[in-house]
Amino acid sequence: MIEIAYVVLGLAAVLFAGRAIAGPSLSDRVIGIDGVIVSGMSIIIVNAMDTGRGAFLPAAVVLALVSFVGTSVVARFIEGRGE
Amino acid sequence: MRTAAVVVVLAAIWVLLWGSASVANIVTGVLVGTALVMLVPGLRGTKQPLVIRPIAIARLLGHFLVDLIRSNIVLTREIIAPRSRIHTAIVGVELPGCSDELLTAITNLLALAPGTMPVEMSVDPVVLYVHVLHLEDVEEVRREVRRLTDLAYAAFAPAERNPS
Amino acid sequence: MIGQAITLIGAVLVLLGAVGVLRFPDPLARMHALTKASTVGVGLVAIGSAFVLPTANDITSAIGAALLQFLTLPISASLLARVTYHARGIPSRVDAVDELADRSPPRP
Numbered sequence: 001m002i003e004i005a006y007v008v009l010g011l012a013a014v015l016f017a018g019r020a021i022a023g024p025s026l027s028d029r030v031i032g033i034d035g036v037i038v039s040g041m042s043i044i045i046v047n048a049m050d051t052g053r054g055a056f057l058p059a060a061v062v063l064a065l066v067s068f069v070g071t072s073v074v075a076r077f078i079e080g081r082g083e
Numbered sequence: 084m085r086t087a088a089v090v091v092v093l094a095a096i097w098v099l100l101w102g103s104a105s106v107a108n109i110v111t112g113v114l115v116g117t118a119l120v121m122l123v124p125g126l127r128g129t130k131q132p133l134v135i136r137p138i139a140i141a142r143l144l145g146h147f148l149v150d151l152i153r154s155n156i157v158l159t160r161e162i163i164a165p166r167s168r169i170h171t172a173i174v175g176v177e178l179p180g181c182s183d184e185l186l187t188a189i190t191n192l193l194a195l196a197p198g199t200m201p202v203e204m205s206v207d208p209v210v211l212y213v214h215v216l217h218l219e220d221v222e223e224v225r226r227e228v229r230r231l232t233d234l235a236y237a238a239f240a241p242a243e244r245n246p247s
Numbered sequence: 248m249i250g251q252a253i254t255l256i257g258a259v260l261v262l263l264g265a266v267g268v269l270r271f272p273d274p275l276a277r278m279h280a281l282t283k284a285s286t287v288g289v290g291l292v293a294i295g296s297a298f299v300l301p302t303a304n305d306i307t308s309a310i311g312a313a314l315l316q317f318l319t320l321p322i323s324a325s326l327l328a329r330v331t332y333h334a335r336g337i338p339s340r341v342d343a344v345d346e347l348a349d350r351s352p353p354r355p
Contacts, residue, residue, distance in 0.1 A: 001251045008258040015265035027274040027331040031281055038285045042261055042292045045309050049296045054305030060312035068319035072326055079330045102304035154283045162267040171341050194282050194321030202328045214275050
């Protein structure tokens with residue numbers, strides 16, 4: 001069943017990246033990148049379940065913080081530029 | 084809550100991030116918590132005792148969990164449906180007399196609740212504008228937001244008058 | 248077994264969020280899909296992993312990551328929604344009542 005989770009999450013990452021590439025505005029792209037980061041966090045956790053080695057799990061914590069800070073900074077940037 | 088409780092919470096977060104509750108981690112956590120409370124001006128606790136109302140918090144959590152499940156069901160139906168029924172709107176809800184912390188908590192809860200996303204907030208008078216995905220009835224949205232405010236107020240606020 | 252099932256449900260939720268972000272017509276609506284579906288999806292993946300992961304250190308890291316995401320994603324999404332609505336270059340589609348239309352954007 002873990003392999004199905006891998007495939008599902010990989011597909012989700014690709015779809016989010018599609019929105020990041022195609023989105024007409026900057027907000028769409030940052031939503032797409034945020035989604036890629038969420039998919040990445042989930043894949044890290046699933047990989048820890050699969051191999052039994054949790055060496056990469058602190059990276060998931062860091063990814064959550066990075067996505068929050070990054071999205072907020074881009075929001076400030078859009079506010080300043082108005083577009 | 085009091086300053087000692089703030090230090091305990093910070094030390095607990097530190098120990099949680101380090102993973103194991105060894106003596107070194109706990110001591111370092113208390114040191115880091117104390118340093119943060121001394122350095123960051125807004126982190127000092129108030130003199131009010133910590134009031135825990137387990138029933139009110141349990142009701143809020145129950146409402147929140149039901150909201151989470153409902154929002155995912157609604158969203159799933161919307162995503163799978165071949166023709167989208169999206170009918171967006173922005174509704175303003177007046178919440179007189181809410182404190183800043185209560186507004187923050189309500190904004191976060193509304194972002195996870197079904198169909199609503201807080202967009203803007205005005206401070207004077209206190210109005211919260213939410214963006215709705217399926218608009219059926221404007222007053223229904225206002226009632227829902229006020230019910231959430233009541234639950235959050237009953238769970239967290241010290242003994243004052245009810246804002247709504 | 249049950250841990251893997253919960254994780255699979257969480258993964259499907261993240262995928263539904265991705266489909267929603269791709270399908271919805273408007274940045275504000277796409278934010279709805281991201282915060283509601285994907286956040287709960289990551290939470291379920293972490294809860295499922297708590298049944299399977301061997302050491303307590305790993306379990307607290309996974310649950311901590313999901314909890315952090317849960318706490319911070321609504322904040323950043325609301326901030327982004329506010330800025331997207333007020334930005335002149337980004338068209339936001341509002342079908343019905345718009346009670347915010349006549350207010351000028353507040354100064355940063």
